[in-house]
Amino acid sequence: MRGTKVIQALAGLAGLGICGSAYALEWYFREPGSRLAADVDWLHQMVMWLILAIFVVVFGAMFYACYAHRKSKGHKAEQFHENTAVELVWTVIPAIILVAIAWPATKVVIAQKDTSAPDLTIKVTGYQWKWGYDYVKGEGEGISFLSTLATPRAQIEGHEPKGEHYLLEVDNELVVPIGKKIRVITTAADVVHSWWVPSFGAKQDAIPGFLRDLWFRPEKTGTFRSQCVELCGKEHGFMPIVVRVVSGEDYTQWVAQFKEKAEKSAAGDSRNLSTQELMQRGEKVYTGNCVACHQAQGQGTPAMKAPALAGSKVTTGPKEAHIDTVLQGRANTAMQSFKALGNADLAAVITYERNSWGNKGGEVQPAEVAARRK
Amino acid sequence: MSAVVDTHGHGHAGHDHGHGHHGPYGGIMRWITTTNHKDIGTLYLWFSFIMFSVGGTMALVIRAELFEPGLQIVNPDFFNQMTTMHGLIMVFGAIMPVFVGFANWQIPMMIGAPDMAFARLNNWSFWLLPFAATLLILSFFMPGGAPGVGWTMYSPLTVQMGIGMDFTIFAVHLLGMSSILGSINIITTILNMRAPGMTLMRMPLFVWTWLITAYLLVAAMPVLAGAVTMTLTDRHFGTSFFNAAGGGDPVLYQHIFWFFGHPEVYIIALPGFGVISQVIPAFSRKPLFGYASMVYATSAIAILSFIVWAHHMYTVGMPVTGQLFFMYATILIAVPTGVKVFNWVTTMWKGSLSFETPMLFACGFLFMFTLGGFTGLVLALVPIDIQLHDTYYVVAHFHYVMVAGALFAAFAGVYFWIPKWTGRMYNETLGKIHFWATLIFFNMIFFVQHFLGMAGMPRRIPDYPLMFETWNKISTIGAFGMGLAQVLFFYIVLDTIRNGKPAPQLPWEGADSLEWTHLPTPVPYHTFETQPTIR
Secondary structure, three states, rough: HHHHHHHHHHHHHHHHHHHHOOOOOOOOOOOOOOOHHHHHHHHHHHHHHHHHHHHHHHHHHHHHHHHOOOOOOOOOOOOOOOOOHHHHHHHHHHHHHHHHHHHHHHHHHHHHOOOOOEEEEEEEEEEOOOEEEEEEEOOOOOOOEEOOOOOOOOOOOOOOOOOOEEEEEEOOOOEEOOOOOOOEEEEEEEOEEEEEHHHEEEEEEEOOOOOEEEEEEEEEOOEEEOOOOOOOOOOHHHOEEEHHHHHHHHHHHHHHHHHHHHHHHHHHOOOOOOOHHHHHHHHHHHHHHHHHHHHOOOOHHHHHHHOOOOHHHHHHHOOHHHHHHHHOOOOOOOOOOOOOOHHHHHHHHHHHHHOOOOOOOOOOOHHHHHHHOO | OOOOOOOOOOOOOOOOOOOOOOOOOOOOOHHOOOOHHHHHHHHHHHHHHHHHHHHHHHHHHHHOOOOOOOOOOOOHHHHHHHHHHHHHHHHHHHHHHHHHHHHHHHHHHHOOOOOOOHHHHHHHHHHHHHHHHHHHHHHHHHHOOOOOOOOOOOOOHHHHHOOOOHHHHEEEHHHHHHHHHHHHHHHHHHEEEEOOOOOOOHHHHHHHHHHHHHHHHHHHHHHHHHHHHHHHHHHHHHOOOOOHOOOHHHHHHHHHHHHHHHHHHHHHHHHHHHHHHHHHHHHHHHOOOHHHHHHHHHHHHHHHHHOOHHHOHHHHOOOOOHHHHHHHHHHHOOHHHHHHHHHHHHOOOOEEEOOHHHHHHHHHHHHHHHHHHHHHHHHOOOHHHHOOEEEHHHHHHHHHHHHHHHHHHHHHHHHHHHHHHHHHHOOHHHHHHHHHHHHHHHHHHHHHHHHHHHOOOOOOOOOOHHHHHEEEEHHHHHHHHHHHHHHHHHHHHHHHHHHEEEOOOOOOOOOOOOHHHOOOOOHHHHHHOOOOOOO
């Protein structure tokens, strides 16, 4: 809304003066990337204009009284304290204004809830602390991957300068085609998360054990970034959502490439790996999935009920128990099931855990992980 | 109330007591054993101030961490503990007790009663609080620390927490018990102990708002106790109220919590409305406009507050009819709230206004609480809320209501009544500095958070993308300024008690409730042992 934007711009300039920050100031909704987001934007502007009008009337009266009806100016108090007609009017008029607001809002609500007849259905699963994406129906059916924060720890802890997309970058972006109706089904594996892409006006809590849905139809290509918006534990601030909208052809190409890559890694999943390969790959998987709780030196986080892995019974005891823990997780803790990862990745990370920080637990091969899957 | 032990050493001027200075206790035992509503009111007020300082310090830790992107001061786990405890302590430890403190001091004096109806129960409702606060603080020293789940304590995240969570649950039980006992006392006092002639519709509006608030407390607090007890059994006794794998539903917790949580908003706000309804007429030298409609509007708000809870949950995925129902019910609340604001402004209209510190805070309340109401209207609309839910916009909104609303009303009340309580005047210049500093720094903290929310910054994150840096810097600077302003407030109160000039009998010429018209300043320890007859 223009009026608000002017006020906000002035406030922004004042802020700049105070801080001298080099970064652009964001003070309004992001540029809408779908019809729904544009509708929400319009609704917000409409309401803000109404509010501005009410604000001027009510506080115009208050500040005028503060100025003109002062004791220090010799104003004598009148003693009226009731007027039924006036009181009736200012009950009825706001009620009418509210109906005027509710009407267009209702239309948007109904549109927002209509998830029928999608072109593409994607299931989104919230994990502590990453997102899982499964293409359930439509072009690309069967594609499935995890999406984890790609910002290095060193940037978060201030050892390296922060990149442009600090905290808003992931290893695997969600890719969707432009102009198609995308239905997103949300759920979660552990606690409540919330999946949100502001540019599409799409937000839905991901509730463990239940399915909910939302939809959007992207109208612009490009990369759209956001974060988990429901407190989900320690790393809540570190599980971004990145959606890349591409043209129809690019999408078809992406699907083909993804499937090809998946086949290759499936083949790799059954092949035995050398100790060095396992350790190198394991360190990468560990950094992406385990380090937040179990820490870089395997010392664990007692506050999270995340035990130390250095010298623990699991990492130095029988391999089967270790594999089962990783495959099935631990109930009522942030230790979830990691069976969404491939056998090779799991074998690698288990090997890494069993042979780091002074542990000597022997190596695990992908076939052994495959054997423990149920 | 001849059973009341009288042990204090001041303020008997003008009142001849049949029984006098025969109390067995002095010093600390006076406060532990007291059944005097004024002593207990004082205890509530000081307890509230201590908790306000503790919760405020936690807010400063949060803001310091958010001064710039990256993790600098605390780790994410401790950050979550801070946001959780800041919320719980401010809501249950600071804002609710401060108004119970006002209720204890003022209600008996305003209705011409000698004390509260259940004097010993009154002592007990206060003394539960320090134990609850101790449990909350102790949770920091448990293995795993305090819970990092947010003050809303959503399941199933609560199941993952350490033993600190159980401490918090028991603390909530104690706080709830204290509130319920206090409310029973307030309801009984107001309904049974009014002086002859003090009909319900002649009661000062502060008493009315507390009567309605007390009913809200009795209805809502057991619901919260139920929610946290279910959490407790889910954690330890294998139940599955909120666990889908056992047939439960995590969203059920949210429904139960907010069935308590929304009335709670008005539990916090209504007594503040009451204070403002005393202060504005006094400094306008003009009776409150629309007294009857104020009573009806307050009742309407209270009733509506029970049917709007799910507007805190628009994003959990309700059916469209559910979303529409809660949206319509929520925007309906704007009507009675609007009536109240119009009445306050009209009370000022053509009055004879003066702006001492209580009136400044009342005007600050009126202006900024209404801003909080406007953003409430924005958030009531489902499509916009879906964009703003769980962002800093919501943080800004509820701080406008809780701080610029309830806290400003509390400051107005303290400055308004402190001459009556202590017999001494506060320093007007310092009071005005306190007001302006609080107003400016408050807006510096929270106005910019609207922008953060609209631009997409989620709540409860210890670190944030670079584009949010500037507003966060401004907000943090404001937070430290506001903290300093409250140190000044502490000084003002101490200075009043120790060095304040003796207050005149009627320091505010427009004040007309019984405590001003029928009682000397400072008030004696026992008042209205013989009830006055009103007109």
